[in-house]
Amino acid sequence: MPRGRAARTEPARIERSGANEVVAQRTRHDHDATVPPDVTAAIREAIVRGEFAPNQRLVESDLAEQFGAGRGGVRTALVELAHEGLVERIQNRGARVRAVTVAEAIEISEVRMVVEGLCAAKAAEAVTDAEIAELRTLGEAMRTAVASGNVLEYSELNQTLHRRVIEISGQGTAADVLERLRAKNVRHQFRLALVPGRPSVSVTEHLAIVDGICARDPTRAEHAARGHLVSVIEALRATGPGSV
Incomplete structure (x- = not known):
């Protein structure tokens, strides 16, 4: 039992x-x-x-x-x-x-120069008619923001353009790398946007990237993207030592 x-x-x-x-x-x-x-x-x-x-x-x-x-x-x-x-x-x-020094920001921009140049070239090969219209509209919005002195709006549009170029390129590995670099360098980018006269220089460089992609010219687009980052590096060096 x-x-x-x-x-x-x-x-x-x-x-x-x-x-x-x-x-x-x-x-x-x-x-x-x-x-x-x-x-x-x-x-x-x-x-x-x-x-x-x-x-x-x-x-x-x-x-x-x-x-x-x-x-x-x-x-x-x-x-x-x-x-x-x-x-x-x-x-x-x-x-x-973690604070990022100017020296480190320059190193990050040097890596970005290579990777974003690749993305711009890929975007020029892959861009659709609808995306061309989108990039043109974005470029005009950036031009208007600079002309009106709206630094915050220009900074946000700047980030949007870089993100869309990467997305259009279809380069997923580059997107992962650049996202991590963007997070570390964003404070320096905003700091540069506040430098008198810098937005006027920057918007011309961004419009050149847009023109190269919209012309579906990979070489031209890559050259414009790399040229923009060379300019960023020179501007960072001019800000002097420090960290943000």
């Missing part, structure tokens, strides 16, 4: 165990649904937008509350962003936004 009772109750224990596992899976699923799909991307974008200043401490509990994520997810994100060079982790002191 004891063995019989054990035999009858064992399936019940298995059934309850299975039910508990289902509940646990549902609980984990419900919890995951409330966590942003990519905390790393959210923090990275906040740094790019300037929500966090260079050398500012990044407190895990504050970030968890701001982005609606668990502290474990935030901690993992900070480790990944440290590998990207956006965040600096200091032993026993946590993490902070």
Whole structure:
């Protein structure tokens, strides 16, 4: 009889165990649904937008509350962003936004010169009629922003043009590389936009890139893109040492 009772109750224990596992899976699923799909991307974008200043401490509990994520997810994100060079982790002191020196910004721009030149050439080969019209409209908007002295709008349009050229090129590997470099260098780019006279120089260079792509001339487009980054490097050198 004891063995019989054990035999009858064992399936019940298995059934309850299975039910508990289902509940646990549902609980984990419900919890995951409330966590942003990519905390790393959210923090990275906040740094790019300037929500966090260079050398500012990044407190895990504050970030968890701001982005609606668990502290474990935030901690993992900070480790990944440290590998990207956006965040600096200091032993026993946590993490902070990493400042980028002018020398490093120049190195980044030198890499961008090669990769964005490639993307401009690829875009010239792949661009459609609709995309040509889009790039022309974007170029005119940039010209108008500079003429009206709207530096912030011009800076945003600048970023949009670079992003669209990369997207049109279809070069996914280059897009990944440039996204990481953009995040590290965006503060210097905005700083350059504030230099008197720089937007007028920059918009002419960007319009040359647009012209090369819209003419479907890869050599011309690549030359214009590389020429623009050479100009950026010269402008960075003129700003002198420091970090942002």
